Amino acid sequence: MDLNSVIGILLAFIAIIGGQILEGGHVGSLLQVAAFLIVMGGTVGAVLLQSPVKIFLNGVKMSAWVFFPPINSPQTLIKQIINWAHISRKEGLLALETHVPVVKDPLTRKGLQLLADGSTPEKLREVLEIDILALEAHQRQSARIWEAAGGYAPTIGILGAVLGLIHVMENLSDPELLGNGIAVAFVATIYGVGLANLIFLPIANKLKSIINEHVVMQEILVDGFVAIASGENPRLIENRLKGYFI
Incomplete structure (x- = not known):
């Protein structure tokens, strides 16, 4: 956590x-239940209007990363790449094919298979970077639903305030109803600004940071695979990959 x-x-x-x-x-x-309903319902509706359902649901799912982020261990990844480099130098690239079934990460599995198939370094980088770009674009698009929510919530909070004031104006002759209308008006604004700046925008920025870290890990992986395909010395590969975290 x-x-x-x-x-x-x-x-x-x-x-x-x-x-x-x-x-x-x-x-x-x-x-104030009414104020919360106006702000949350309006914000979710606006975000749904601008986003495909698949992107919206993935963005909601990704919000769990704020408290339980994916585990990224560059040292472990580099160690694994160096191990594959040693295997390829001793037994040949084809020996890496036996490691493909035990790998869970799709990009890693694809890279190992391409290595075992004898792909050229240029083709290997080209294929894997397409996958990285596609995944990054999808994740960033999903993370943007929180950024969008942070933009809509304050405005919808103001809309809730206006609705509350309309309720007040309609009941000027009944003092007992004035308090509730005024409360909804002010609390709706608090909910809109508060949710945007304490929840939605921080989640969006946190997800962007996690996505950036994930992309760096994937770039390390691709550089490692390309170096193995080029037949580089494992020690040289290790020193270069460690440069990502100097």
């Missing part, structure tokens, strides 16, 4: 709620 994400979100909400209490306010005054 990513403790930074947990600490960050807890600190943000504790600071806001704590400030409300210190000012003499009540936590219950921030709980």
